[in-house]
Amino acid sequence: MGGAWFDYTVNGFVIGNIYALLAVGLALIYGVANLVNFAHGSVYVVGAYVGWAAITYLGTPLPVTLLCVVVVSALVGVGIERIGLRPLHGSSRIAPLLATIGIALVLDQVVQLLFTPDPRAVPMQVPEWRIAIGGGTVGALDLLIAGIGLISAVVLYGFLRFTKLGWAVRATAQDSDAAQQMGVDVNRVNMAVFAIASALSGVSGVLVGMYYNQISTAMSFEATLKGIVALIIGGLGNVPGAIAGSLILGLTESYGIALFGTSYRNLFAFVLLIAMLVWRPNGLFAARRSLPPEPMTGTFIARSRPVVVPRWAVVAVIALAALLPLAGQPYVLQIGANSLMYAMLALSLTLVAGTVGQVSLGHAALLAIGGYASGLLAMDAGWPVALSIPMAGLVTAALGTLLVFPAFRLTGHYVSIATLGIGEIVALVILNWTGLTRGAIGLGGIPPLEVFGLDLGSVEGTYWLCLAVLVLLALLQLRLLRSHLGRTWRAIRDDPVAARSYGVSGDRYKALAFGFGGFAAGISGAITAHAYSYINHETFGASISILALTMVILGGLGNVLGAVLGATLLIALPEAFRFLAEYRILIYGIVLLLLIRFRPQGLMGTV
Amino acid sequence: MAPVLEIRRLQKRFGGVAAVADAALDLQQGELLSIIGPNGAGKTTLFNLVSGLDRPDAGSVRLFGQEVTGAAAERLAGLGLARTFQHGRVFGNLSVLDNVLVGAHARLRAVRPSVPVLGPLLELGLAAIRPRAVRAEEAALREDALRIIALFGERLMPRLDHPAFSLSYANRRRVEIARALALHPRLLLLDEPTAGMNETETAEMQEVVAGLKRSGLTILLIEHKLEMVMRLSDRVIVMDNGRRIAEGLPQAVRHDPAVIEAYLGHREAGRAREPAQGTVP
Numbered sequence: 048m049g050g051a052w053f054d055y056t057v058n059g060f061v062i063g064n065i066y067a068l069l070a071v072g073l074a075l076i077y078g079v080a081n082l083v084n085f086a087h088g089s090v091y092v093v094g095a096y097v098g099w100a101a102i103t104y105l106g107t108p109l110p111v112t113l114l115c116v117v118v119v120s121a122l123v124g125v126g127i128e129r130i131g132l133r134p135l136h137g138s139s140r141i142a143p144l145l146a147t148i149g150i151a152l153v154l155d156q157v158v159q160l161l162f163t164p165d166p167r168a169v170p171m172q173v174p175e176w177r178i179a180i181g182g183g184t185v186g187a188l189d190l191l192i193a194g195i196g197l198i199s200a201v202v203l204y205g206f207l208r209f210t211k212l213g214w215a216v217r218a219t220a221q222d223s224d225a226a227q228q229m230g231v232d233v234n235r236v237n238m239a240v241f242a243i244a245s246a247l248s249g250v251s252g253v254l255v256g257m258y259y260n261q262i263s264t265a266m267s268f269e270a271t272l273k274g275i276v277a278l279i280i281g282g283l284g285n286v287p288g289a290i291a292g293s294l295i296l297g298l299t300e301s302y303g304i305a306l307f308g309t310s311y312r313n314l315f316a317f318v319l320l321i322a323m324l325v326w327r328p329n330g331l332f333a334a335r336r337s338l339p340p341e342p343m344t345g346t347f348i349a350r351s352r353p354v355v356v357p358r359w360a361v362v363a364v365i366a367l368a369a370l371l372p373l374a375g376q377p378y379v380l381q382i383g384a385n386s387l388m389y390a391m392l393a394l395s396l397t398l399v400a401g402t403v404g405q406v407s408l409g410h411a412a413l414l415a416i417g418g419y420a421s422g423l424l425a426m427d428a429g430w431p432v433a434l435s436i437p438m439a440g441l442v443t444a445a446l447g448t449l450l451v452f453p454a455f456r457l458t459g460h461y462v463s464i465a466t467l468g469i470g471e472i473v474a475l476v477i478l479n480w481t482g483l484t485r486g487a488i489g490l491g492g493i494p495p496l497e498v499f500g501l502d503l504g505s506v507e508g509t510y511w512l513c514l515a516v517l518v519l520l521a522l523l524q525l526r527l528l529r530s531h532l533g534r535t536w537r538a539i540r541d542d543p544v545a546a547r548s549y550g551v552s553g554d555r556y557k558a559l560a561f562g563f564g565g566f567a568a569g570i571s572g573a574i575t576a577h578a579y580s581y582i583n584h585e586t587f588g589a590s591i592s593i594l595a596l597t598m599v600i601l602g603g604l605g606n607v608l609g610a611v612l613g614a615t616l617l618i619a620l621p622e623a624f625r626f627l628a629e630y631r632i633l634i635y636g637i638v639l640l641l642l643i644r645f646r647p648q649g650l651m652g653t654v
Numbered sequence: 655m656a657p658v659l660e661i662r663r664l665q666k667r668f669g670g671v672a673a674v675a676d677a678a679l680d681l682q683q684g685e686l687l688s689i690i691g692p693n694g695a696g697k698t699t700l701f702n703l704v705s706g707l708d709r710p711d712a713g714s715v716r717l718f719g720q721e722v723t724g725a726a727a728e729r730l731a732g733l734g735l736a737r738t739f740q741h742g743r744v745f746g747n748l749s750v751l752d753n754v755l756v757g758a759h760a761r762l763r764a765v766r767p768s769v770p771v772l773g774p775l776l777e778l779g780l781a782a783i784r785p786r787a788v789r790a791e792e793a794a795l796r797e798d799a800l801r802i803i804a805l806f807g808e809r810l811m812p813r814l815d816h817p818a819f820s821l822s823y824a825n826r827r828r829v830e831i832a833r834a835l836a837l838h839p840r841l842l843l844l845d846e847p848t849a850g851m852n853e854t855e856t857a858e859m860q861e862v863v864a865g866l867k868r869s870g871l872t873i874l875l876i877e878h879k880l881e882m883v884m885r886l887s888d889r890v891i892v893m894d895n896g897r898r899i900a901e902g903l904p905q906a907v908r909h910d911p912a913v914i915e916a917y918l919g920h921r922e923a924g925r926a927r928e929p930a931q932g933t934v935p
Contacts (some may be wrong), residue, residue, distance in 0.1 A: 225904050351748060352832055523782060530781035531792065534752040541745035548705060549837060550731030550760030559778050653747070 053183030055305045056298070061189050061258065063297025064196035068251035068276035070281065070289035071203065072244025078220035078239045078284040079233075083145040083460050086127055087248055088271030089154035094120045094249020095169070095262040096162055098643070099348030100357050108173040116253050117593070118244040123154070124245025128238050134644055141406055144460055145600065146643045147595060148408075148644030151267065152636030159264040160633070166263040169256035173195065179507030192254050199247060200290060207286075212239055220284065248274075268589060269313070272471065275464055276320045314475045316478065320468040325453045328461055351648035353606055357405075361608065368514055372507040380506045384578065386618040390569035393598040393610035394520055395564035401653065403538030403560040407451075408463045409470020411591035413565050415477060417443040418582045419484060422493040424492020425577070432650035433498040436573040443569025448561040455557045458543065470592060477584040489583025496577045509578050516574065519609050520567045527563065528607070528654070536560055537654075590632070597639045612650060656719035657682055658841050658872045659704065664713035666699055666896075673699040673895035677713070681841070686863075686873045688883045688904075691893035692917055697876045698740050700893070701843050704874075705737045706730045718840060731760045736842035738830040740876075744840060746819035750810055753818055753829050754799040757836030764791040795836075802835045805862060824855045831862065842866070844875045848882065860885065884908065891918065 076084045082320025084266045094116045101107045101115040135142050153623045172192055207213040212235075218226040227233045249578045252270070256262040281288025296316060301317040323330070343490045372380055392414060400406045421439035424430040430438065442565040450473070454465035477484045484490070495504030496512060503512045527533065535556050543553055566578060575580045598617050617638070621631045642649065659681040666674040666883060673680070674696045674719040681687050689697050702708040704715055706727035713721045713765035715731055745753050750934055764787040765780045767773060769817045780788050806828045813821065818829055827847060846858040847863065860882050867873060867886065876884050883904065891908040900907050907913055 153852065350817065352817070415685055526784075527778070527781055530761060531755070531759075532778070532781045534748060535759060537748055537752075538745045538756045541741050541747055544707060545739065545743035545745065546756070547727040548707065548731060549833065550728050550735055551756065552728045555774050559774055562774075563778065564845050 051183070052305070053180065057183060057185055057189055059298035061297070062301060063294035065251050065255055065258070065293075066277045066296055067196055067290045067293035068199060068247045068254075069270060069419070069565030070277035070293045071286055072247045073278045073287045073397035074180060074275045074281065074284055074289035075216070075240045077278065078286070079216060079223065079237055080131070080132065081223075082147065082281070083257075083275060083278075083464065084127075084141045084244070085144065085271055086150040086154060087147075087244070087274055088267040088269065089151045090120050090123050090127075090245045090248040091255075091270045092158055092253035092262070092264055092267040093123050093154060093264070094251075095256040096158055097249065098253030098256060099167055099169050099262060101147075102172065108327075112172065112253065113250060116249045120249025120252075121242040121246040123249075124241035124243075125238050127240055127245070128241035131640065132432035133234060133237070137641075138647060140459060141463075142643050142647060144406075144463060145596070146640060148596075149636045151271065151645065152593065152639065154633055155217060155264055156630070156633035156636060157265050160629075162264070164264050168260050168263050168318060169253065169262055171260065173257065183199060188257060192258065195250065195254065203286070206243075212236070224240065231443050235650050258489070273316060273465070276323075276468075277612050279320055279323050279328075279464065280331060282332050285330055285332060290333045290522065292346045310479055311475075313471065314479065314557075315466040316654045317472045317475070321453060321465060321472070324348055324457060324461060324465045326466075328457060351603070351652040353603065353609075353654050354650075355651035356608055356651075365518060365551050369511070372510055377506045380510045382619055382622045384506065384510040384513050386589070387510070387517050388571050388575050388578070389595065389598065389618050390517050390614035391513075391520060391567050391574075392595045392608065393602065393614040394524060395519070395566075395568040395571070396595045397599045397602065397605055397607065397610040398524060398536075398567075399560055399564045401603075402429075402533070402540065403536045405451075405454075406463045406464070406561070406596070407470075408467040408592055408596070409473070409589070410466070410505050410595050411587040411589065412450075412470035412473035413443050413447045413568035414572030414575065414591065415473055415582075415584070415587040416446050417569030418587065419477060419490065419572075420569065420574035421573030422490045422576045422582065423483070425494050426490065426492070427586075428545050431497060431499065432494055432577055436570060436577070439567040440569040444562045444565035447565030447568070448558050451459070451561050452554075452558065455484070457645050467589070467592075470589060474584050474588065487583065489586075490576070490580060491581045493576050493580045494597050497579065509574075513574060515548035516570060517611070520570070522612065524563070524567070525607050526566065532556070532559065594635060597635050597642075599649075601638065601649055602649075603638045603651040603653050605654035606649065606651045607654075609649055609651035655684060656716070657852060658685075658718060659874065660714075660716040661704070662714045662716075664700070664703060664715065665711045666696075666703055666708065666710055672896045674703060674710070677893070677896070677898060679891055679898070679901075681872060681874060684867075684870050684872055685888045686867045686875060686886055688875045688877055688887040688890045690877065690880065690883055690890060690907075691899075694895075695893040695916075696896040697893055698845055699896075701737060701845055701874075701876065705843060706737060706760060731837060734838070735843070736834035736837040736839035736841075737843035738827070738834050740845040740847055740849065742819040742823070742826045744782075744821075744826045744829050744833070747817055749815050749817055750803065750821070750829055750832075751796070751799060751814045754803055754832045754836045755795060757833035758795045758799065758838075760837055761795070762791065764788045799832075799836055802832050805835070805865070806832065809858075824851050827851070827859070831859075835866075840872065842871055842873045844873060844877075846876055846878060848877065848879055856882065880908070 072123060073084055075085055076082060098112050098116045101112045107115060127150055131146050132143050135146055173188045177186040206219055215231045215236045218231055219233055223233055277293040278289050282296055283644055299319060300312050300315055305314050309387030370381055396407060396410045417439045420442040421435040422433035424438055425432055450469050451466060454462055460583045477488055496509055497503055503509060510645065535551055539550060539553055539556055547553060572587065599610055600612035601611030601616060617635065621627050621634060627634060657680045661679045662673055662730060663679055664677040677700055681773055691697055703710045706725050709724045709808045716722065717730065717735060745756060765777060767776050769776055809825060809828055818826060821829065831847060848859045851859060856879060863886055887904050889902065890904050892907055892913045899916055900910045
């Protein structure tokens, strides 16, 4: 028994070391650029594949493999900084974070197109012996990973402490404006930091490949998340904290697996994340938080004046959309129905992320809650679909608001991280709560759409139902935005501190926004579930959250018509150009990047 | 009658620095009390403690006779406390009119029934349905907001629909004050209302504040422009290093050696007495 625990401890330390290689880079980047880099896991995947390619095609020995990984990853990092982020200097605070999401989509897709999504085995380049210690064992690879972790930490410490560039990095981290005044080339510092961080991330990727003897493009998202969890535990921007946080995370996961089994591994990580965000948002090692500095004016979203669309034009478009089924093109209608379901999600997200400024990265979880609620009500409780769908909307409104409630006190990047974590928790609970959700098997045979005997299961029926529901939700949302709630929500977004000083309770109005947004998203998820007849815990994954965010930014944050337009364009256009289907996600990534760079206010303008 | 504001032994430390050490003051109904002092004296921290944006480490604050030490900003706004911010905190993407309407948020009654638990849901429903009472309340608030904005005449009236980010710096400060007045405050905290304004704009602002005082509003003012302080204040408190170093009538405070020393440093104290007739200490 003692031996097993020893093994779990060793395993925890090894995984912790791998996380540390990720988290240290994230901490450095946060330090100098004030940015949580969501592309970090993508560089890790690039590293893993470069290592695999070097060994497979060139037959490189271990040191050369690592050198290749370091060089290519560092170059990717430099590219991210130079092409993706530097041009965004001076734009709204959320822009660089969204850009890193776009970069992640692009990098992941490029790797996937080059190497196919199939997992690959990384040839072991380390001897297979293991030393027995006190009943457990330690392998050569364990020692190598620990060694690389330790050496990296020492080299990094030396670099930051004793080299001129290292001083510049620390100066920039403390106060980038002051550093620039004193002659520090901040751009060079940023580039150096991205190179170092990316090199460490790439090395981490290839080591993980060897450790689990498998790599795939799907590892990227999880690596980013784990790095961020470790970073939050240690405190954003705190390099030694990131190392400690990584080891804590690695050990927690390893012991968690020992006690509860593998499928709970990520649940532990994300629950730890949310607990940290709620109780110690500045990390285990930070002093207490203080009041945020007074901004000149709201700097959250791009300033713009929304495009004014005359009412008759909107009515005409709705009428045309309602007549579309008469054209007799089932395939077009199918896409139309899909766009409309996404438009409901976008409506919800544009309220939460645009109007209230809570950029949610886990919004697809609301679809999942709505889909499961309606599916289970119809299947297990025998509710008619016409009642189970609105009920699912209410359930999602309540549950979604309760789940995000702990994150209401957070602002900016923290909200995005928290909602991402909450979204993952929802997916993991659906997977593990087998008694209610049927776990990995998913919900099959969900009854088709019908309203009190009127069968809407046909393509036309689904389309018309979606259109009617969307128009109703959009009108309701517009009406709320024109009431006192509209200005109150936007006031919270622009300056939460000033809003509080005028009696606006952030919790109350965020809850109302998440409640109404949850209702719309829940309805969307429920309709989707009945239209597809089958859903599982992966149907509404993180990629849908990111897609919804892209739609909302394309339309203009907070803009109701923009959300519908964004959803329609992003769903319909790739279908219109079928030969692009393979590059769909790549296109989403590029669209996101171009928007952030050249039209942050979106097509219709932010509201 | 209890003082409008009563502060006793208030303390706030940031790390090792005592930003406010042992502050005390009484503010009577209808009085205009100015707080002056060099940068870093703790004036704005004191405002943050009084307005509920920061919690004091020790001491007590009583507002309108109620104990409110450490109370949340939302609650204090409900009691009738309004404030402006040193560097301006308008809602950048909201129009001038909407900024001022948010100021009236604490006065919303019809659309925000004070029902426990279900209150927020009722608010959502009322905002969507908008019964007659809600429409009437909104119309009344709008009229009131326009009346307040009209205090600033041609500066703001032509810009009702402009987003606040498009305004000049001085106009943003005006919007902030209009927003504060929309709360119908019983106590108004003004944090450097003329910061960054030129002479004409400062004179205009001084007129506005004088008008508010005439209307009977109780005001706590932080201001660096001493001429304005001397003209408007009933009393002046001088702070330095988080402490009150002098208090009294404007003219008495102006000639207090401790004040001159705090502003100009030790060696200048003797020399500064002669030009003390001027507008700058």
